[in-house]
Amino acid sequence: MISNCLTDEQCDYLLALPGAELRQWLAQFPPAQLQAIHGQLQSYRTPKERARLWLYEFVQQAWHIVEPDKPFITGWHIEAICRHLEAVYDGTIRDLLINVPPGHCKSRICNVFFPAWVWIRKPSARFLHASYSQELSTRDSIDCRYIIESNWYRERWGSIVRLTDDQNQKIKFSTTEHGWRMATSIDGRGTGEHPDFIVVDDPHNVKQAESDTERLTCLRWWDSTISSRGLIREVRKVVIMQRLHVSDLSGHILDRGGFDHICLPYRYETGRMKPTAIGWSDPRTESGELIWPQIPQQMKDAFAGFAPRLDAGQLQQRPVPLGGAMFKREWFKVVRELPAEASNAVRYWDKAATEDGGDYSVGVLIVEHDGLWYVADVVRGQWSAHQRNATIRQTATSDNRRFNNCLTVIEQEPGSGGKESATFTIRQLAGMRVRADRVTGTKESRARPFADQCEAGFVRLVKAKWNMQFTDELCVFPAGDYDDQVDASSGAFAWCLRTPKHEAPTSVFVPRDPGRFGVHIDRDGRSSWWSR
Numbered sequence: 001m002i003s004n005c006l007t008d009e010q011c012d013y014l015l016a017l018p019g020a021e022l023r024q025w026l027a028q029f030p031p032a033q034l035q036a037i038h039g040q041l042q043s044y045r046t047p048k049e050r051a052r053l054w055l056y057e058f059v060q061q062a063w064h065i066v067e068p069d070k071p072f073i074t075g076w077h078i079e080a081i082c083r084h085l086e087a088v089y090d091g092t093i094r095d096l097l098i099n100v101p102p103g104h105c106k107s108r109i110c111n112v113f114f115p116a117w118v119w120i121r122k123p124s125a126r127f128l129h130a131s132y133s134q135e136l137s138t139r140d141s142i143d144c145r146y147i148i149e150s151n152w153y154r155e156r157w158g159s160i161v162r163l164t165d166d167q168n169q170k171i172k173f174s175t176t177e178h179g180w181r182m183a184t185s186i187d188g189r190g191t192g193e194h195p196d197f198i199v200v201d202d203p204h205n206v207k208q209a210e211s212d213t214e215r216l217t218c219l220r221w222w223d224s225t226i227s228s229r230g231l232i233r234e235v236r237k238v239v240i241m242q243r244l245h246v247s248d249l250s251g252h253i254l255d256r257g258g259f260d261h262i263c264l265p266y267r268y269e270t271g272r273m274k275p276t277a278i279g280w281s282d283p284r285t286e287s288g289e290l291i292w293p294q295i296p297q298q299m300k301d302a303f304a305g306f307a308p309r310l311d312a313g314q315l316q317q318r319p320v321p322l323g324g325a326m327f328k329r330e331w332f333k334v335v336r337e338l339p340a341e342a343s344n345a346v347r348y349w350d351k352a353a354t355e356d357g358g359d360y361s362v363g364v365l366i367v368e369h370d371g372l373w374y375v376a377d378v379v380r381g382q383w384s385a386h387q388r389n390a391t392i393r394q395t396a397t398s399d400n401r402r403f404n405n406c407l408t409v410i411e412q413e414p415g416s417g418g419k420e421s422a423t424f425t426i427r428q429l430a431g432m433r434v435r436a437d438r439v440t441g442t443k444e445s446r447a448r449p450f451a452d453q454c455e456a457g458f459v460r461l462v463k464a465k466w467n468m469q470f471t472d473e474l475c476v477f478p479a480g481d482y483d484d485q486v487d488a489s490s491g492a493f494a495w496c497l498r499t500p501k502h503e504a505p506t507s508v509f510v511p512r513d514p515g516r517f518g519v520h521i522d523r524d525g526r527s528s529w530w531s532r
Contacts, residue, residue, distance in 0.1 A: 005037050011044045048156050051120075056082035058117045059109060065150045066112060066143045075292045077264055078105055080280060081240075084262060085114050087278050088197070088236050089121075097259040098240040099250055099317040101266040103299055104292055106240045110199050111140035115181050116147045118197070119161045123177040128195040128229065132205045132218070134185040138170050140201075141183035145173055187221045194229060200239045200249070206314070209244035219252050243319040251319070264291050266303065266315035308472040320476050326447060327474040331454040334461045338376055342369035345376070345403040346499060348437070348492035349392055349410050350484045351421070352382070361388045363395055364488035367403070368496045373459045378466040378485060393428050400432055409495050411487070412436045437491060444478055447486050450493040 006014070014022055026034060051058040056079045063072040077100065087093040100106050115127045131137040145168075147153055148161060167174040174180040182193060186203055203222075208214040229235060239259070243250055253259050263273040268284035268291070275281045284291075290300075303315055313319035345367045352359035365377040379395050381387075392408070399406040408429060412422040422436040439446065453459050461467050473485045 005033060006040055008047060011041060012046060014041065015044070051117075051156070054082070055086050055114065055117050059113045062113060062116070062147055062152065065147050065152060066108065073292075073294050075105070075294065076283060077291050078109060080262065081106065081109050083278065083280065084260070084276065085110065085238065088238060089118055091236075093236075093260045093277050095237045095259040096239070096262070097250060097253050098238070098262045098264075099243055100240065100262075100264045101291065101303075101315050101317075102242050103295070107136075107140055107201050108143075110238060110240050111137075111201055112143045112147065114199070115144050115197075116153065119148070119175060119179060120157050122179070123161050123175045124179045125197065126179055126195040126233070127181040127197045127199065128184065128193055129181065129199045129201065130184045130186060130188070130203070131201050132186050132203055132208075134171075134183070134188060136202070137183040137185055141173075141181065142170055144181060186218050187225075194231075194233055195235060196233050198226060198229060198235055198237045200226075200237070200241075202241050203239070203249045204241070204244050206244060209248060215245060215247060218249055222249060222252065242314045243317045244313050246319050248319065263317050265317050266291055269316070272317075308476045312476045326444065326451045326477055327454055327471075329471055329475050331457070332459065332461050332471055333457070334463050334467060335374070336463050338367060338374055338462055339369050342367045342374060343403055343405070344368040344496060344499070345399065345406040346492045346495045347395065347399050347406060347408050348488045348495060349408070349425075350487040350491065351388060351411060351425070352484070360482060360484045361391070362484040362488040363392065364485060364492045365399065365406075366489070366492040366496055371458065373453055373493060373496065374462055375459065375470070375489065376462045377464070378470055380466070380469075380485065389425060389428055392425060396429050396432050396434070405433065407433045407435065407495060407499055409435045409437050409491060411491060412438045414438075435495070437495070439491070443483055443487060446494070447477065447490040450490045453493065
């Protein structure tokens with residue numbers, strides 16, 4: 001069936017025609033197309049009607065008023081936020097928490113368009129909007145009033161929404177139906193006001209979020225001032241923000257529960273949110289897919305330069321403490337070189353097989369000497385399986401020249417595929433000390449013993465270019481995008497502990513007849529060759 005045959009302008013024109021003229025105009029079309037046109041005209045709503053019904057439509061039509069030089073860029077996340085604000089308005093959702101990266105229109109939608117749209121339907125509604133800064137809160141209040149006083153808005157709904165003359169200020173203005181919108185700041189004015197909607201946008205300053213004093217001031221304001229506002233009016237609350245700290249207002253709300261939660265990381269990660277009360281969840285399916293691919297390249301470049309801690313919090317909505325969740329940056333002391341006598345060395349490989357994308361393959365070399373643990377080298381890359389195996393072979397050869405008796409350990413993934421992969425890699429290292437390691441337990445539990453040694457001051461980093469990247473990953477674990485270096489470090493440390501310092505090299509040879517020889521990996525991860 002043909003659909004959407006007519007433009008909005010054509011629908012407006014045709015519906016204004018007298019019946020006889022409309023029938024005459026329709027007579028020119030074949031039956032199939034005529035049926036589609038009839039259906040479109042019957043279901044058609046004017047732009048004004050659509051803007052009144054749907055917030056997302058209202059945002060698109062009113063966008064030019066506040067952003068005359070910047071065209072509206074559609075985004076599924078904008079439509080999703082609008083749909084949930086509609087659900088807050090109609091009572092389907094009472095309390096809503098939205099975590100979204102900066103620069104993704106959250107302030108415009110919630111503080112500027114949402115009140116102006118609600119007043120079309122209910123001009124007596126009362127709004128209390130708050131941010132960490134009175135200046136930012138006032139900015140959005142002015143833009144909201146600018147829409148309401150625009151010719152575009154007045155021509156459509158001027159008979160419904162009229163602002164009073166005696167209460168028409170930057171931070172508070174009222175309608176003739178006793179509705180009002182007030183702009184305030186954290187720990188600012190709010191006592192004595194009883195709104196229908198409380199909207200809190202970015203309650204924490206990025207530069208002050210690590211301050212316990214500033215953060216607790218916000219939480220006290222929320223628990224004391226805001227918790228008692230609007231109860232007699234069955235107030236609905238919306239908090240929309242980027243994550244800045246594990247104990248920020250979002251963390252505080254999530255700990256207590258009771259809010260519908262939309263969590264939208266900049267790059268998609270599976271399992272980050274469950275469906276909301278209206279049945280919505282993140283529509284992305286590909287790991288790493290951007291929330292808003294159409295944003296300017298300049299913004300993408302800026303985000304790419306975020307430090308790991310800011311990337312985890314502001315972009316991915318997974319904040320970690322400043323010093324790291326399990327590892328802290330100050331624990332790592334850097335030395336210029338290894339002690340000359342150091343010889344108890346283990347290189348542990350955490351393997352991946354994705355070229356130019358996905359997870360990294362990482363080999364971390366740890367050397368034990370005189371009660372200290374030296375992270376002596378890190379090899380890391382996104383390689384194909386062939387490139388990875390060649391790199392492992394080349395690195396193992398170099399390690400054995402350097403330490404004479406270096407142990408190479410290959411992480412064995414669960415299942416038969418993991419065993420076959422480990423077996424193949426071990427075969428490539430014939431003549432060297434090599435083991436396979438079947439890991440058990442969580443990544444955190446495996447990393448804890450190494451973290452304890454770091455905290456106790458017994459770990460050193462040998463100065464090299466990889467130092468910063470290494471510590472950056474460890475200091476956001478387990479909330480970072482990657483944990484390959486953590487896995488390889490904890491594995492190398494564990495095998496240093498279980499490996500005798502002067503163990504003789506394992507005698508391994510390459511068989512001439514693969515059908516008569518093979519490698520066996522026992523339950524402890526030890527490898528041995530068998531023959532028929």
